[in-house]
Amino acid sequence: MTQAAATEHHEPVENTSTGLNSRKLMMWAFLASDVMFFGVFIATYLVYRGKSLVGPYPSEILDIPITSVSTFVLLMSSLAMVLGLHYVKAGEKNKATLWILVVVVLGAIFMGFQFYEFRTFAHEGLTPRTNIFGTTFFILTGIHGAHVTIGVIWMAFMAYSSHFGQLRQDNALDLEIAGLYWHFVDIVWIVIFTVIYLISASDGPPLGVGPTIIHG
Amino acid sequence: MANLWHKLTQHDGNGWWNLPHGPSNELNPPFEGPIGGAWFGNLWRTLTHGNVSHAGVGFYWLVGFVLAVITLLEVWLFTLEGLGGWFIPILLFLSVVKFVGVVAYFMHLRFDNRMFTFFFASAMIIGILIFSILLVIMKYGNQPVLF
Numbered sequence: 380m381t382q383a384a385a386t387e388h389h390e391p392v393e394n395t396s397t398g399l400n401s402r403k404l405m406m407w408a409f410l411a412s413d414v415m416f417f418g419v420f421i422a423t424y425l426v427y428r429g430k431s432l433v434g435p436y437p438s439e440i441l442d443i444p445i446t447s448v449s450t451f452v453l454l455m456s457s458l459a460m461v462l463g464l465h466y467v468k469a470g471e472k473n474k475a476t477l478w479i480l481v482v483v484v485l486g487a488i489f490m491g492f493q494f495y496e497f498r499t500f501a502h503e504g505l506t507p508r509t510n511i512f513g514t515t516f517f518i519l520t521g522i523h524g525a526h527v528t529i530g531v532i533w534m535a536f537m538a539y540s541s542h543f544g545q546l547r548q549d550n551a552l553d554l555e556i557a558g559l560y561w562h563f564v565d566i567v568w569i570v571i572f573t574v575i576y577l578i579s580a581s582d583g584p585p586l587g588v589g590p591t592i593i594h595g
Numbered sequence: 596m597a598n599l600w601h602k603l604t605q606h607d608g609n610g611w612w613n614l615p616h617g618p619s620n621e622l623n624p625p626f627e628g629p630i631g632g633a634w635f636g637n638l639w640r641t642l643t644h645g646n647v648s649h650a651g652v653g654f655y656w657l658v659g660f661v662l663a664v665i666t667l668l669e670v671w672l673f674t675l676e677g678l679g680g681w682f683i684p685i686l687l688f689l690s691v692v693k694f695v696g697v698v699a700y701f702m703h704l705r706f707d708n709r710m711f712t713f714f715f716a717s718a719m720i721i722g723i724l725i726f727s728i729l730l731v732i733m734k735y736g737n738q739p740v741l742f
Contacts, residue, residue, distance in 0.1 A: 399708055399710060399711075404711070404714075407714045407715060408714060410715065410718075411714050411717065412718070414715070414719055414722050415722045415725065418723070418725065418726055419725070419726075421726070422726040422729050422730070423729075425726075426730065426733045443670065447666070451663060451666055454659070454666060454693075455659065455663070457659075457662075457697055457701050458655060458656070458658075458662075458701070460701070461655050461700075461701045462655055465651075465655065555703075558701075558702075559702055562698070562701045562702045565697055566693075566697050566698060569690055569697070570690060570694065572669075572690075573669065573686050573689075574690075577669060577673050577686055578683055578686060
């Protein structure tokens with residue numbers, strides 16, 4: 380690639396053996412490992428799906444309308460993230476700060492939904508120790524929630540940096556790397572929402588076991 | 596046939612599954628669409644005002660809108676009865692579409708160096724393999740291997 384061509388496309392060639400930025404490559408390598416990390420927990424959930432001998436069962440406790448709203452919130456936070464990055468690269472500081480703040484707010488709302496869900500489940504008798512559904516469900520969604528929490532804190536720092544002019548066009552890669560993490564959290568939830576919620580929502584007790592009587 | 600193969604697979608043939616080259620090998624060919632093809636390439640150029648290396652604000656909104664519609668579609672399908680054996684495959688398909696949409700356009704893999712795509716795709720393949728092996732072991736693991 381010629382220097383003139385590189386300048387034309389605003390894509391500097393990194394002075395590394397791969398020609399790629401090492402920090403960005405590191406983030407992709409981390410995400411690749413996180414794929415397998417989450418993959419194992421999702422696989423474990425599926426392996427033990429429908430094997431709980433006591434309730435509450437997914438059909439008795441999962442609230443699809445509430446989770447659909449939180450899924451939509453997280454999806455829109457990804458849109459806000461990519462818009463924030465676009466405006467940082469364009470040098471529009473105020474718009475960039477605004478959209479990064481939107482990411483923080485939407486991420487916090489998602490965390491609120493998850494807290495509400497966990498609290499409701501606990502109130503209705505489902506904890507990680509109740510049955511195999513509770514164990515696999517809380518571990519998977521809890522670890523995802525921990526990722527979201529880290530992402531929200533990271534984005535709050537990014538919004539702060541953008542507001543005070545420390546996040547600029549020349550170091551937009553900082554936000555791009557944070558954005559990769561945030562989008563990854565979103566795509567993991569896309570899988571969780573489909574597999575754990577929509578597909579498993581009708582799972583009841585195994586054959587020969589009666590439904591749970593929920594007190595509360 | 597050779598011409599068709601060239602069109603589908605070679606970069607200058609605007610192959611629809613070809614990812615753009617990144618700075619480490621060569622530039623994105625000018626006027627390349629996100630998934631190739633003349634009509635989509637034209638639409639792409641209109642949406643991004645000719646900026647082929649990265650999408651613009653309008654395109655991001657469009658992708659976000661499509662992802663939101665797919666989510667609504669998933670929830671609507673959930674409320675339907677009578678899909679039977681089609682329910683899970685359809686939901687998984689829609690989930691994959693959303694997954695690819697976010698990875699390709701929001702995470703910029705479609706516009707970025709291929710090595711990032713190889714990294715991520717390799718992890719996905721290994722993850723899915725581990726998952727498949729785990730399911731097979733759990734299903735048949737308690738049975739004699741040969742007799």
